[in-house]
Amino acid sequence: METDSAADTQIPRKLQALLDRLNRPIQSAYENQGASSTQLDSFVSSQIVEALRSTVFPAHVEAELLVLRFLFQEQEGRSPKRLETARQVLGRLSTMALQQTSDSPSRESSPERRASTDHGDSRSAENRPVPSNRALHETDIRFAKGVGPKRALLLEKLGIRTIEDALWFLPWRYEDRSRIVSISQLVPEEKATIAGTIHQAGLRRTRRRNMTLFTMSVQDETGVVEVVFFNQPYLDGVLQNGLRVVLSGPVVRHRRGVGVQMRTPQYEVVDEDEDLLLHVGRIVPVYHETRGLSSRQLRRILWGLLETYGSDLEDPLPSRLLEQHRWPSLNEAIASLHFPVMGSDLSLLNDWQTPAHHRLAFEEGFLLQLALAFRQRMRQSASPGIAFRLSGSYTTPLQKHLPFQLTDAQQRVLAEIEADMRAARPMNRLLQGDVGSGKTIVALHAMLGACGDGYQAALMAPTEILAEQHMLTIRPYLDALDVSVAFLTGGTSPKERATALARIAAGHVQLIVGTHALLEQDVQFAKLGIVVVDEQHKFGVLQRGKLREKALYPDVLVMTATPIPRTLAMTIYGDLDVSVIDELPAGRQPIRTRVFRHNARSRAYELVRKEVHEGRQAYIVYPLVEESEKLDLEAVMQAAERLRSTEFVGMNVGIIHGRMKSDERAQIMNAFRAGDVHVLVATTVIEVGVDVPNATVMVIEHADRFGLAQLHQLRGRVG
Template identity: 50%
Template sequence: MPTYTDLDRPAQFLKGVGPKRADLLAKLGLMTARDVLFHVPHRYEDASTVSKIGALEPGMDCTIVGRVVSKGVLPTRRGLRIFQAVVRDSTGLIECSWPGQPFLDRTIARGDLLLLRGTVRFYHGRQFQPREYTVLAREKEEAAEESGTIFPVYPATEGLTHRQVRTLIAENLDDLLRQAKDEDRLPREIRERAGVAPLAQALEWLHRPASLAEAEQGRRRLAFEELFFLQLLYAQAHHRASTERPGIAFARRDTLVKPFHKSLPFTLTTAQKRVLKEIGEDMSSPRRMNRLLQGDVGSGKTIVALFAMLRAVENGHQAALMVPTEILAEQHARTLQKLLDGLPVGVTLLTGRLSTKQWKEVNYRIASGDADIVVGTHALIQEGVQFHRLGLVVVDEQHRFGVKQRLAIQEMGQNADTLVMSATPIPRSLALTLYGDLDISVLDERPPGRRPIKTALRSESSQPKVLKFVREEVRKGRQAYIVYPLVEESEKVELKAATAEFEQLSALFPDLRMAIIHGQMPGEEKDRVMRAFAAGEVDVLVSTTVIEVGIDVPNATVMVIEHAERFGLSQLHQLRGRVGRGSEDSFCILIFGGQGSLERLKVFAATEDGFAIAEADLRLRGAGDLFGARQSGLPAFRFANLESDLNLLSIARGEARAIVERDPELANHPDLREAIATRYEERARLFRVG
């Protein structure tokens, strides 16, 4: 048998394992000693506040620990079968009763050590009625019976119970921890500043905690490590993007920026001024700008981006604005032309809809430098598009582009600054995790005078009244959206589907101009429908979430969302943002099917603050389900919690950037470089770091 002295040895050579149990461990992904050491509990049974059985009184709600001394199933006259077990600790006995659960007779055995939570009742004497129970040990297994222990509960598999996993880890833990002392990749000074423990100490706290607080300290250490190495990768990516090629130091000439500022019929918000200062400092620096601009619907991102583009143009450079769809590109081009009326700045549109002749003409204007600002789709990064002197790339609706596309966009200009924008507010913790290679600016203030959208919650029984209201709005000359979560009906999920409802609504409203749009339609067909709606040729647009990020239709004043409980809060916020863009009162009506979702929807209805809604969504649903998170490549964390670890994440980002500032290639930190390559191999390759 080969000799293994470190954590890389196969798990089968651990004490109490062997070949058969090694096969079971492999089902859990535990192939080596290191895997076993990092197989931490997924929860804990807290027996630190255990009540003595002898001291129990009727009415008490408590936790007890005791051995089963007898058990059985008791039938009643009414046919109800009750499982009963008598448990004992050093102070006495008590009968535990589970009405209607006779099957427990097969899972709870005489001699089992149980941890039980429940209420003490009086029924022919004291009786304990458990809400939940855990088998801490079988008859011949050792366990601390009443010592106030925190019992770790491990992920298990068929043939290997969590108790067996706990015993296996306990038998090997001291040996594994000794070897873990050599595995710690975090520099001591960083650990101390972050307030986290050495690796071996953290793992001991996780496997053998004296309290839940100790277990949490162990988790924090491993969470910080995950966040730190990810931020270290991002810090390297940010440094390389900013310094690998020289940037452009844009001077403030005010030949375009100043007259544009004077022409605005409104005053910039404090948030817009703050963000413009951040962008201005980036653009005046010889380092390349790589910045994310986050802002809610209507927060004024387009104006901020236009100031930046004019800064590039007045310095003799071109600016490019890239958006995800042709119809959005057309809308942006019209908006910019309107805002720049009177200024000597040309706006050129580049999309896939251009004829061959038009394409050649536009490309000539771009290559010759006659096109000052170019607005387009992904066609901008296609072969054959050559800019004369590109100085700034602005990417709108960043979440619609993957990391690879974003990096390709940055390569459009050899030394161009990059500003990416997102109208999908996401919590800071999620932003730092998804876009950690970028500096982040936030527009968290809405321009004054924007009319609030009236949001109402309605049950399914109110649908006729809601549809009557839609008709009334259309009679006033307005337009409406009706959104469904599915395209076609499913036998598995009883939800109203867009296609079926469209047919019914068309029959119900024969005098209204109806149209449908959904993600399974060809792109050209979707564009045709949206253009017709924007032009006022459609009264009611039946849709799926494909219109979350859509064109600006100021005349649309009603958004009806069916089965609102099926949508995330951030998704609902994006849908609501499709209305309220004109001067008339606008309405968002949520039709829900279950009372269980009512409290969550009330949170949404109470505010129009997209960042507050995103925080609530993160808290209620977790990061993986947030709008755009999966599509954008959210890293998988075992220990970090984006709902609660923002402080750790901020510390990790600061420490990572400080190290890379001093040592960009991590030449003096080979352990850190190796850790990045091991943990984030694919991302490191993508960002060309590590």
Template identity: 50%
Template sequence: MATRLSLTTPLIELPAYLRRMGAATAGRLAAELAAAVGKASPAAVTVEDLLFYLPFRYEDRSHLPRIRDLTDGMAASVAVEVHAPASVPIRTKNGKRLTLFEFTGRDETGRIRAYWWNQPYLRQTFPAERRVILYGEWRFSNRHQCHQVENPEYELLSDETDADAPETIHVGRCVPVYRRLGQFRARALRTLMFRVLEALGDLPDDGLPDELRAGDGACGPLPTKVAALRAAHFPGAGANLAEMEARRSPAHARLALEEFFLLTLALGDRRRRREEAGAKATMAITDAVRARVQRALPFPMTQAQKRVIREIVNDMTGVRPMSRLLQGDVGSGKTIIALQALMVAVENGWQAALMAPTEILAEQHYRSLTRWLEGMPYRLAALTGRLKASEKKAIRQALAARELDVIIGTQALIQEDTTFARLGLVVIDEQHRFGVMQREKLVARGVAPDVLVMTATPIPRSLAMAVYGDLDVSVIDELPPGRKPVATAVRGNDRRARVYDFIRQECAAGRQAYIVYPLVEESEKLDVAAATAAAEYLQREVFPTFAVSLLHGRLRADEKDAVMQRFVAGDIQILVTTTVIEVGIDVPNASVMVIEHPERFGLAQLHQLRGRVGRGAAKSYCVLMTPDGISPEALERLTFFAETLDGFAIAEKDLLWRGPGEMLGARQSGMPTFRVGDIVRDADWLAAARQIARRILREKPNDPQTLSWLDQARRLFPLAVGGVH
């Protein structure tokens, strides 16, 4: 038997450290945990992964209620002894056969009834006189004249002594309760966690700088990592149970701060390495450059736009490559900022690239830039998937030969056969739609180019620190003059006819409307209207005198483009569409946005959709059509949205209600997955960790301890550290 277990020990090697732990059991445990935490194989799962499988709640079993203490509707754990277990066949009114398993539970103060449906095997689990803890919602039964519980969670208590894990870890104290992990129930996991923590002993702690361990800006002096894990699994007698369950205890602070520190250290190091990779694209602003840029501006800029372009130009003319995130609410004028940055790069002899997430948006950017730059000696091209192979080849050859100044495109820009002669500026629109690796691939096409990433999805500060911590942030917090607020209303099916009448009225006045559905076709999982069937019905039955057309993501690129061109030209009055119109589409004549099943969308997504109207002179409207039976919680969210036009306030609520992964789309955005920390709940800890990580990178980037921390970060957050630099 090996002498000492460590956090990096593979879980499949546990039998070498724990008595009576078989290889088959260790293998099953590793396989279940690999699936739960997203590890590639059971062999990659470590003791640390196991110990970070933290309890999801705690029970104070030093003061379990007695049966006599139960009240109707009370959620509680009660320790009872099993009596009269029985399986009873039952036939329902419609002839369906069910099996009811039930028993009477007793303690010295009374009796209860517990029952489960269609689980006859529980007859072997609950023999008479077995001691068990039941957890669930207790209801008083007049028929049985006692409290009863349906399908409760349960834990079997043992009278046997275990030399490796005493019974006192299960009763008579604050007890951790774990989510079932495959065949491993809460009691088995509790025993295992106790044995593993005992075998670990006291290990040296180098996971946090001393400043964070001392609690500077966090929550007081913190325990070592192993001590924190012990406290998180087995809280001491004086632990604050509410604090433990909220994951805001000193133990949880220690574990979360390490995650935040390593992530922000990795993001900062990624930026530092990019800045030191080579000489940046040198740029200068002369009177001639200023005059040419001024000539291209189609309208006066707001004060916020002027402030932001100064920040960008200062970066571009500096000594280090620009790494900047530009945030602006819907319609705030980010594209005109991108235009000026592109012109500065080209005027200094560099090529510039603008990458958009969809072909529709890329084509729109191309048309806007071509219109604004008409009469100027700039050579522009759009590289999208819809082009013929010969057209793509010609554009790529011109790009490599420096016969193009500005290229606008989709992911085609990062394909291997796309090369630049002298790439000096990369602009990425709707950054959260691209993975981190995609962003890095485009940046790698140049020699330390300036990078400007833009988003119209307002990003709360804590989320920006976690996802874009390697970028400086500029915010356009002012809308251009003349943009009218969009009137937003929540309506049910009982008002549908009136909503359709209003659309007819707007279209008769020469304006246009969007009707948005969340899916393209019928789904067994989501009971939502199908956009395809809806377009046919609306044209035939509801709007026969107006042109109704359909736009969705499964159309070919040329079909999408044709539909959008007809809508822009006014040949289509009503566009039935999916969220392919969510980003960037600009049709000033559209004045009505009807969103079906708005409860299926996040608030930030709804805000993007609403931003497609209100872009012209006419008063604009957004109508949220809710289905029958919508939940009170969903209605609360939609009512908040209807009353709020501030994109940043909406983003904060969206983050709170849906979480960061849902809000941005974790897979697309490179959103890091935290095992303990939560960037909403723990924003103060994230800020404290970020401040110290930045200071360490500034003062001792090559210190052996810093390099060791970066190695840990590489394992924990490969996307944050990795990429092409």
């Protein structure tokens, strides 16, 4: 295997050998007054492609080679100045070969630049700007070549503020423009790329309403082709006569049966020949754009950035790992994705399946896991936690009051939680379990364990309804064990709130149930030992942290019913230990989900009537989103009135939504639990926490407006 220095000394020799093979046939064609043939075109193009594949030339050398290859592509076949231009390029390349023989190896020939040299720029390495000493993530993009203040504002719309942002702004797809086909050789039912000049462009009327056609004729040295765009009238001000364009798209037979036509191709306006090298004759990156900033302009900017800063990215992955997976370095990966090298697989690029894509995807997950693991390590080592004794003064008698036995899964998870609580470091655990799996009872054991050791416990829920549900569930056990409890939400009256706050601060309350109200500054705990957060995905990280800060490193248990695969949970909540209740209590019936089309709604309501006639209850759920909350609420109210007078005549139909006052909601829910309300029309306010065992059927209207997690939560409310 050649060393870097040995490879560098071979580059001038390989370049000179290539020039020796090309000089004679090109000179011969020039001396025969421009005589040329397809054999010469094929020979020159194949020689250059093979050289680029086998050797890593400096960027300015490869740029000249690409110019030469472009001159001998078929679409240039009859240009009278072609051979004269080719001789000039050969002359420049000969000079470069001589210079490289005497010069020391430049930065351009290093392996780190390998993937970024397949594009045109005539600047030599010596004339390039010197990279800034500032870190790339600190260097403002407006200072980059070709940007400036105005273009920086456009880049900011794409999320690009620094040099590093720009280098990581990867193409979202690629087009193969490595072979420009002459118009005379277009074949129907194939996709092709052509380059030519626009003639006779304009809008055409059609007989069909709401249909516009923009047509234009594009011409090269070999012929003319008609190009049609459907329902894109704005192109009349973009693609105008005389502009040079590159088009990539499907070729079809002309509707009149004579010749061919291109329909709705991808298009790009290009400048003079020196600008073509970034946009044709290669696999071309296509970026997300914004008004005033096209993919063509982004290519120019990124090419300049790669030339200046492309070797300055610090690779966080060890070389051993890269060698093991045969992944490119970070510099090579970024460069090869912006400007793929000759011979790259287009399908792999567009599917994000190249080694460079795999490497970047791994790096993202690797760094996330590293940061989470580091944060967990720091928390465990730097934060002295509470080492609970777990005397069992409350948890042992609790077992006698439970009308059921804990499942094996609940006992396993409880053992994991108790082991954390006994350790002298703060617990930070995620408890995951399906709706109805018994998470609340497990959390109650943990909280009573802390209360038995003289500490306070807090249970925070995202909604008042869920907080009320928790209170109703655990209150009988707390009363039986003589454990003092307080309930604190946004709907608590000022007098009750003041009394509760005083008792909590004085330590006269052992267990506190509430909502976001627990986060408010005036809530002070006397000796908080454990925090339980239900439906934790409804809270932000800062909100959970704010409750944790109300004590000196309390244990934290967060719960969720949203089904998360364990591998995904470790990615999202990598700083949490994960416990899963993967077993439902005995006797719980499986929930069946059925889909009804709009015209079969009556069948769904018939199922509801059947369940109600058999003594059970039902939910009818409507979507409610913030953007259209007022209209959605009106729709819910109207639906309830319509159902009372049509589908459910003679039944007590109730309604509940988040805009109701807390006492009104409590009154409706109490009536529903007591069986006085047969059908409850509701919004997603019942998504979490509402537990009415007699409610055995739920109809979800406009299910397409719910997320999968919401649908899963809702279906857990029945059965």
